[in-house]
Amino acid sequence: MDNLIHGLTIGSIIAFVAFGYALIYSILRFINFAHGEIIMVGAYICYFLYHTLGISSFFLSCFFAMLITGMVGVGLEKIAFKPLRNRSRLSMLLSSLAVSLILQSLASLIFGTSPRILTDFDPTITVLSKTFYVREIVVMIVLPFLAIAFFLSLKYTQIGLAIRAIASNQARAAHIGIPINTIISISFFIASSLACLAGIALGMEGGLTPSMGFKYSIWAFAVSVIAGLGSMKGVLIGGLLYGILLNYAIAYGSGLFADALSLVAVALILLIRGKGFFQIKLREF
């Protein structure tokens, strides 16, 4: 039971990151490898606001960090991906790898490689004789709310419809007057803000290092492939299941076994079901 509950908390963070992969993939059809580093960037921005600028409230720092990280995501899209949109997907993929390396190096240069402590404030709460960190509960509560809000907005709002239209056929969406650039920017903003939230949760647990996002980005990538690239419903379910699986793998195997698990799972899924379990079915219009 413990493994199940804790698996859900880990899975929620993975789902947040995987959600970003899926969102970007669904509209631009490329895997943004720099997304993992956005986790780290978000956490460091929060650290900068809270410690360097001295914003007195940690929650306020988190809120501003999410906004700023969202804008960083939009900025990166404008600089690194937009000029390459009409070229091959491989060039965007390579560009995302370059951005990833640059962001990590920049963080090392500015903040160094020793762990930085985000905050001493990390309260716990006991629910049904199980103790949780409040941040774990926050992530677990925010995830379903976010999922419901996102799917409702996809169905019933102008922006949601525009995202679906772009995901379905970008050229036709542009033809009927959908502001492609704005919608892509909004998507990058959402994906980056969520990655920031995941980064803050991770930073509160284990401190901040330039490589802090690496492992979660690998797991989230594995979840994206298993779920089906671009499937947002898939990554949310897949993320949670993956978190539970990881927990059991560590409990009854080892740390190395859990790591190998992600790679084996991806390989198997690609072999058995090439496009994942929740392949997106979009109607052409």
Added chain:
Amino acid sequence: MVKFNKTLWITIVVLFVVLFFITIAFLKPFSDKSKIRIGSVLILSGEYKSYGEYFQQGALLAAEEMNSSQKQQIELTILDSEGSKEKALEKLKALKEQKNIHFVADVMGTAMMRHVIPFINENKILVLSGVNTGPELSGEGGSFFFRIIPSDGIASQQLSKWAIESGFKKGAILYATDDWGQGLRKALDKSYRDLGGEIIDSRDVEVNQTIFQPIVSLYKETKPNVVFLVLYPKTAALFLREVKKQGLQTQIMGTDNFTASELPDIARDAVDGVNFIIPQPAGEPTPQQKNFLELYNLKYGIGKKPHIFTTMAYDCVKLLAKIYQETQGDPERAAKTLEMIQYEGASGHIAFDKNHDVVVKDFSRKVYKYDKVSKKASILDAK
């Protein structure tokens, strides 16, 4: 008579240029015999750079002290291996080929050290280590490797003894998956069982693992009296936080790497009560220790306590310099001299056994205490 036309002039100039570069390329590095040249290959970047920085502090302190009091100056060259075996070898080669250095105060990291052993023995490079504890290095190090820090074999005996004396007869081991972690795990397993203890769980932890909830939950069921943490500070700190969160009532024990500041920084109040041993004699400080502490406080701040690696580095550089002077920089003679040495250092008495391991020193038993008011952890002598 030869006519110096344009082509001939150009040919002569080109020949001179080529000859100049060939001469430069093959010219052996100029060796200034008036200096004691000592090198170090440390980890100065990446997640474990704090270890390298601690060592660097001690090495610089020793060099500065000796340079201010003697004619023959120490020239210390410190290079960064970035924690990579291949880079460690590359840097060691650079020390030899570019600076003609044959006296090295450590190649930091057991894995890195093991990787360079064939090179140091082929090229007669004397390495004196103050941080590498891997038991495999005993004997495997060859004629030119010595260490002043006890091997994990010795540390594990001391730790097991402490656990058994405290009545902890049911233990679990969590170990890092690298050479150091696996070596210490094997040694601990053996020494604890030899003393009558039972290891009920032994599992590897990936170097950057962040998930410990399943392991702590398991320990709540299996109830070990003691958990030996053979982990790096950050990973150990995350485990301690999970222990605190789940309220696991068990004693946590570790070795000298628990002195790194990352452990209390990340674990915070969860570090309270953690036991560990360090290879430093307990009791009244010797004159050498007092002198070192004074120098350290003068340079790095009054009241600060040096890290164990700083102390070891200070001894490594001073001892190497002494041997260098006595043997006029001949590494073969220096190795023979080291085999017979009796030296009083800041880390205690130094003498080597047949495997070039330091003859066992006293270990101190330490405990972390966390002050809830100041929110700071301090290291105290354990009772």
